[in-house]
Amino acid sequence: MTKRIQKSGKATDLITFTRSSTGTYLDSVVYGDELVQSTTQSGVISNTNNDPYLTVENRGQVSISNDVLTFNNTQWESVRRNVGMEIGKYYKVSFTVNVTSGNVAVYKNGATNIGNFTTGTHSVIYKQEAAVNLQFSSGGFVGTVSNVSVREVIGNQGKEGEFLLRTAEINEPRIDYNADKTVKGLLIEGTRTNRVTSSDFADAEQRTTSGTGTFTVLEENKLGVFNGFQVASGGQTWHRVNKYVSVTSGTVYSVSFYYRYGTSGKGRFECRINGNSSTIVSNSATGSITVGSSAGGTLEFLSDEAFGDIRKLTCRWTPNATSTTATVGIATNSDVKGETIIAYAVQLEGGLIASSYIPTTTAMKTRNSDTASVPTLDDFTHNKVQGTTIVELDYSNWKNFATFARAYSWAHSGTTNILNEIYNNGNASDTGKLRYRADNGSGNAQIGADNIEGSENYNTGKVAFALKDNDMAVAWNGTLVATDASGQPALNLVTSLYIGSTYREDIDTVGDFGYAHIKSIKYYPVRLTNEQMKALTL
């Protein structure tokens, strides 16, 4: 299964993208007009009703009044709201359920169950693939369905849109947005598992609370997915909401907390095991974020990003014990009774980098790796004598990431695999620094492997890498940072290009995923001049 990134007429048409699972990303969207037409019917709806917007199957014992559907008996009933959805487009479907008994099943595309819902206002986003109706079915459900809404989701709206945490389908590329709603780029990540079940605190049976605080379920629908769980201090800084999680002593985990400052303006993010806590405390007024305790194992603060008023705080935890009932939780860090913080979700995953959000329900969930590549150069104007590659990327995740990660790699079939590349080194002393390297096909570097001077001070930038026999150069953000007038980069051996990863043909596997955003990658089948490289990387 492959999918091409659709940018007709550009080189990216050649790029093949795969990911054998869904994955989430942050988009900037607007919503189209309301598509649900109000019905004028009132009373019991019959199977033969003439309303073009409403279809009932079986007993027809569902009644309607003021557009509120009432399911009156516990036997199977089906009501379809016939909505003018177009196949291939994405829609936000929302509705309010009020349960007397049971729950209501909702089907998309006329056949696929998108969930069984209990009392509350619910919102689901999906791609319309078949029939143009939205079906509510009862199997033991007595209650009402109201406020049904269907609006098209129109993505890639930049500053005109609002944030939406979307789910990309299998083999669909993920283009993320920055906090300022500028495009961040194509997200490439390795396989990761969120080990926290019911990750959004929504399931009362799956969360616990600590202390005598006041805890309240909210319905905020932040980023289109997070309803929120308010924690109000009962007079202690540690009063919090928790999730149990299974962890192994000595294993490095990355933890992501999604939250919003409440009235306390503070936060306390806690990883606890066997009665010992490791904590990070934050203060929105001062901007201070520090490790408060490490009693539960080493804890390292990584980042705290804001997307509107929603924040994502990430840290790295190495628990000092093994337990199936370790907890990760969010507290107000306020000893003033009643002061609040809002918890949205938590993710704990093995690995050095906190990756994109993987929403879970009753089970842990695994998002598989992203692969973007030009796997064969048959249709690609690759010059075997000279060429220049320019990549613009956000590699802020590489900070303190002592593992190989690639921005791109031109590979070949030999045992050394990579012929030239921009990457993150696996040596701890060089982590977070952008490196370049080209070799002669036998593993001997012709230029590099060196850090791009100063690149460790940046999170984003453009790098141009030009290669030709006895004439190589690197430019970084408008400055020429390296040249070499001797050596033979083996461009004649290149067989493929991998973006955000690399490929080892000898074992047929893709690896060293970038955990980075590639904003653009350009290839010129000539050795650009140094001045051109400087100009194109400004």
Added chain:
Amino acid sequence: MIHYLKFTDEAAMQTALSAYYYEDEAGDTVLMTGDGAYSIDVVGLVYQPTGETLTDEYGNEYPETEAVDGWHVNWLGDLPESLNANVIDAPATPACVFAGYEVVAELESEET
């Protein structure tokens, strides 16, 4: 298709999947978790409730769990014949799922 595999222990899994391990540039032995044609997710130990209830330090009750036999792996894609002997029935409540392959419990689908 998802295949649920069970091995005696972690070492047995590593032996059975030896063809999927390689040494990376840092010299570490790494499992190839897949690239689209297949995906391997090592779940490891799986815990199930014993039926007993415990109480945590804050007074919250939670189910006691214990590890079930074996070392578990989820496999997405065509399964090599050599691993057929390790296939178990799909669990009703899997410990871990691949994103996009969740099973939503179906209500009664039709009047009979």
